[in-house]
Amino acid sequence: MLDAHTRVPVAEYDACPVTGIVRRMGERWTLLVLALLARRPYRFNELHRAIEGISQRMLTRTLRGLEGDGLVERTVFPTVPPSVEYALSAEGADLMASLAPLTAWAVRRGGSSASM
Amino acid sequence: MLDAHTRVPVAEYDACPVTGIVRRMGERWTLLVLALLARRPYRFNELHRAIEGISQRMLTRTLRGLEGDGLVERTVFPTVPPSVEYALSAEGADLMASLAPLTAWAVRRGGSSASM
């Protein structure tokens, strides 16, 4: 913890797990993807249709990032054509739950929330 | 709120207050600055010294952004040389409080937190 006169080393700050998750959530589409997956699993193109304005590239990158963090699980069904399902992991669900006070704070001060 | 088959318009998502605050927090130094100011008010160069690796430019930009959001208050004492104090606003303090569950979640999964 920080005492009143700590000098914070950059490396330590960057390694902080809070910093990591907050910077991930700050990426362009992450929060919206998580908000959708919090309701039910989605297929890739289903997400693509649900999120107006996202490119295939960014949807892929966002999902891969979340998968790498263990927040989203990717399941491939080897059908023809292939079908891939994305769902929140248990950790992802916990994360979304722990976000509730923050969203409440934001809604309280900023008006109604369109997407969560 | 999102029903099971909503198509989310970009403009609405970008206008979402949750999105806004999360993207602000995701900026490079924001969280660390807030964590320091949560303990006590700081002068400009005091913050500069406390945060290893931040440039004057980025410290200024970060503080101006937080000030614009109403999360930090800037007080100028017209001494010679000038002295400027930065402190969390009431809203900023509330925000930090509402972040507690998220930091707890992050620490639980990611190990100890170095800066909060």
Add this chain to the structure above:
DNA sequence: CAGTATCCGACCGGATACTG
């Protein structure tokens, strides 16, 4: 002390085209 001004590289994110 508390900033601005300027320059610059890196990377974030969009557009488009292509594929197993």
Add this chain to the structure above:
DNA sequence: CAGTATCCGGTCGGATACTG
């Protein structure tokens, strides 16, 4: 259907120099 590959502009953020 579920992606890659490629290109490209804009912004984020660092370095350095200067100032009331």
